[in-house]
Amino acid sequence: MTNIKEVSILVKWSGREYHITDLTDQDTVAVLRHEIFKKTQVRPERQKLINLKYKGKGAEDSVKLSNLELKTNFKLMMVGSTEQDIEDVCHKPEDMVEVIDDFDDQDDKKEECIEESAIYLAKIQKRIKEYKITEMNPPRPNKNLLVLDIDYTLFDHRSIAETGAELMRPYLHEFLTSAYEHYDIVIWSATGMRWIEEKMRLLGVNNNPNYKIMFYLDASAMISVHTLDYGVIDVKPLAVIWGLYPQYTASNTIMFDDIRRNFLMNPRSGLRIRPFRQAHLNRDKDTELLKLSKYLNDIAIHCKDFTKLNHRKWEHYEPRK
DSSP states (O other): OOOOOEEEEEEEETTEEEEEEEEETTSBHHHHHHHHHHHHOOOGGGOEETTOEETTEEOOTTSBGGGGTOOTTEEEEEEOOOHHHHHTTSOOOTTOOOSSSOOOOOTTSOOOOOTTOHHHHHHHHHHHHHOOOOOSSOOOTTOEEEEEOOBTTTBOSSSOOSSGGGTBOTTHHHHHHHHTTTEEEEEEOSSOHHHHHHHHHHHTOTTOTTOOEEEEEOGGGOEEEEETTTEEEEEOOTHHHHHHOTTOOTTSEEEEESOGGGGTTSTTTEEEOOOOOOHHHHTTTOOHHHHHHHHHHHHHHHOSOGGGOOGGGGGGOOOOO
16 A cells, blocks of 8 residues: 655745645645645635646646655745735626535546555545544443434525524434434534534524434534545545544434535435525425434334445335335
8 A cells, every 4th residue: 555644734825835745645636736725715716826837737626646756844935816806897797606615516427446445545544643623512322323414314504594593404403303313513613613503503403402413513523535536625524524433434324415426435325405596485395304214213223234325225214114
């Protein structure tokens, strides 16, 4: 197996310095650009990396960092503008794709097998070692694990309403109450911790007497992967949780997310929930969480190994009597 080494790069941009440490020598320049974007908000296509050379020319996105022979704490000079800077001199198009929002999922795309890639396993080990979880409630013995996304899964974060309850997915509290019987519950969102805490407070999830949330995970618990279909993206590897809580494994864990590619590292453990959008039109007719409550209950009682399930066919699951 390739010996993977961590890489640290100092990016100098707009009079400031940014330490990029979440890299390995097996990552590509495309991954480096993605990590720079997360620090500076300069989109990859707008980054001009002045002194990043390969064979005398500007290094292309496909080049691995190991081929660049970078010195420790290499100082990289960058030129580029953020979207906000550009908006100051021109209007933002009405149909511009959101930066954080995901691409439209295409279920017929062949999913890449990346969960055993050494480079990403190394990144997961780094998360296990460095990510600090604030545990709100301890794990309970003999419980399964349910990991939930927030935006468009439990909450329509793009619509406008007078109260958070109007944007909450119908039957949320009934769903969590039911799930809590058999599952410890974790919330994992591709946003910052402050926003997660605020949304959970807004929805009344943080202090509901009928169930308890074990802990929250934010975007910094995710890892970046380079895929053929989507380019460089951030994903939610469940092994981060499994490494910190060994009682949970693929055999007793299920994750809900409205974006299938968020669980590329654990495709058999992920269930793509239908997105909850346009809350003002759908809050009186969306019953997704009610149906999923039954599925969670059925598999908890009748299935000892979740890896044997096909969550794409969850609506047709029939317990063996």
